[in-house]
Each structure stands twice: as C-alpha cells, then as structure tokens.
Amino acid sequence: MGVIGAIARHLDAIIGPGVMLLFPLYASMRAIESPSTLDDQQWLTYWVLYSLITLFELSFWKVLQWFPFWPYMKLVFCMWLVLPIFNGAAYIYANFVRKYIKVGGHVSSSIPDGQRKALQMLSLDARKPVERFIENYGPDAFDRVIKAAEKEAKKSKEIK
Numbered sequence: 001m002g003v004i005g006a007i008a009r010h011l012d013a014i015i016g017p018g019v020m021l022l023f024p025l026y027a028s029m030r031a032i033e034s035p036s037t038l039d040d041q042q043w044l045t046y047w048v049l050y051s052l053i054t055l056f057e058l059s060f061w062k063v064l065q066w067f068p069f070w071p072y073m074k075l076v077f078c079m080w081l082v083l084p085i086f087n088g089a090a091y092i093y094a095n096f097v098r099k100y101i102k103v104g105g106h107v108s109s110s111i112p113d114g115q116r117k118a119l120q121m122l123s124l125d126a127r128k129p130v131e132r133f134i135e136n137y138g139p140d141a142f143d144r145v146i147k148a149a150e151k152e153a154k155k156s157k158e159i160k
Contacts, residue, residue: 012071020050020078027082038090045097046081046089053078111139 024046031039053074057064064070080088111134134142 012075016071016075016078019075019082024050024082041093042087042090045093049081049089049092050078 024043027039028043028047031043057074077088080086081092082089111131130142133145
C-alpha cells in the first residue's frame with residue numbers, strides 16, 4: 001500500500017491543480033474566442049464559485065483542518081463544476097443565480113424613453129437582439145412590431 005496509499009492520500013494535490021485551474025483556464029480562453037455566450041456563463045460562473053470557495057477556505061482554514069475529507073469534497077465539487085458532462089457551474093447559474101439576481105444593463109440612450117423602460121424589463125439574452133433590431137431598423141419599426149403583436153394578441157383573445 002506504500003505507493004498506492006501515498007497517491008490516494010494526496011490525490012487532491014495531484015489531480016486538483018489540473019481540474020481546478022489548468023483545464024478551466026484553457027476552457028475559459030476557448031470561451032473568450034467562441035461566439036456563444038453559453039460557455040462564457042459556464043466559465044465566468046465557475047471562476048466566481050472557485051473564488052468563493054477559496055475565500056471560504058482562507059477564512060475558515062483553522063476549522064477545515066479538522067475535516068480530513070475537505071480537500072476531497074472540494075475536488076469532487078470542482079470536478080462537478082468543471083467537467084463538460086456535468087457543467088455544474090452552468091447549472092448553478094441557470095437555477096440559482098439567474099433566478100435571484102436581476103442583472104441590469106445599460107440600454108442605449110438613443111432609444112426613446114418608453115422603449116428603454118420596456119427593454120430594461122427584458123432579460124439580457126432577449127434585450128440584445130431587440131436593441132440590434134432597433135439600431136438596424138429604427139425605433140419606429142420597433143413600435144410597428146409591438147403594435148402588430150398587440151393586434152395579434154387581441155385577435156387570439158377574441159377567438160377564445
């Protein structure tokens with residue numbers, strides 16, 4: 001059990017840096033270069049959670065010394081956050097962060113007041129294409145789309 005026991009006792013120190021730092025750094029650089037925002041959410045959320053774990057460890061290191069399984073629990077949790085088969089960080093973002101934290105965002109000042117207020121109520125994902133539409137076709141075109149949608153909603157309501 002000498003070599004195998006030593007590896008088992010120090011598994012977190014052997015695998016940890018690769019799982020918790022090297023792979024996420026590589027994946028984060030790839031996410032920066034990709035056009036998709038989904039991988040950005042995954043890796044930004046991972047780094048926020050990893051920072052919180054690190055702050056927790058730094059703050060409670062005296063208490064954590066008494067828990068011999070803490071490094072292994074941290075390794076397993078970080079593997080769940082990182083590994084593409086689980087995408088735990090994206091899961092946490094979608095199911096916890098996004099629900100409870102409303103991320104504001106700057107809406108262009110060239111958009112009329114009424115439309116700006118409506119855009120601020122949209123999620124960030126929905127707001128971007130609408131702002132692009134307004135930039136490309138103008139605020140009047142956006143008003144026409146809204147009026148057409150209201151008209152369709154009234155028609156479908158009358159049919160019921």
